[in-house]
Amino acid sequence: MNQLGLFEEVKxxxxxxxxxxxxxxxxxxxxVSLQKKRxxxxxxxxxxxxxxxxxxxxxxxxxxxxxxxxxxNLLLRRLRVERLGNWNDGxxxxxxxxxLWSGARARGMQQSVRIFLDRLFNVRTNDYGDxxxxxxxxxxxxxxxxxxxxxxxxxxxxxLSLGRAK
Numbered sequence: 001m002n003q004l005g006l007f008e009e010v011k012x013x014x015x016x017x018x019x020x021x022x023x024x025x026x027x028x029x030x031x032v033s034l035q036k037k038r039x040x041x042x043x044x045x046x047x048x049x050x051x052x053x054x055x056x057x058x059x060x061x062x063x064x065x066x067x068x069x070x071x072x073n074l075l076l077r078r079l080r081v082e083r084l085g086n087w088n089d090g091x092x093x094x095x096x097x098x099x100l101w102s103g104a105r106a107r108g109m110q111q112s113v114r115i116f117l118d119r120l121f122n123v124r125t126n127d128y129g130d131x132x133x134x135x136x137x138x139x140x141x142x143x144x145x146x147x148x149x150x151x152x153x154x155x156x157x158x159x160l161s162l163g164r165a166k
Contacts, residue, residue, distance in 0.1 A: 038094060041094075056079070083099075137155060141154075
């Protein structure tokens with residue numbers, strides 16, 4: 001039992017303190033609640049994916065100088081979303097991995113894009129009138145102090161476009 005107040009006791013399983021992530025920039029550091037940002041972004045992403053599911057979607061990604069690739073307008077016909085990881089545990093936490101599948105099979109092959117959500121930071125929508133871009137932002141710390149040394153440093157965005165005119 002833990003005591004939170006003078007007359008209140010709470011069982012440890014009922015109350016859990018969310019761990020914060022240490023983010024460094026030069027000689028300065030701060031404790032940031034990245035789990036909270038990730039849950040908020042996951043709620044936005046779920047709404048976007050619900051809109052896009054079953055439609056033809058173009059997927060683009062430009063990771064800047066910290067990446068070895070650039071993908072532009074990969075077509076996923078009749079988008080289907082598969083969740084992998086802890087997505088059905090009763091919590092509001094995002095899954096570990098999302099897979100965006102092309103529902104249409106061409107010559108026995110099926111296209112997919114696998115998205116690792118451990119550094120999910122924000123979801124933005126840009127409406128240009130004749131088409132809409134949904135930007136899924138990932139963030140892994142600043143410059144020489146990444147949070148995860150095995151992921152691209154800084155910010156990276158994945159773009160999902162619907163109805164872009166050619």
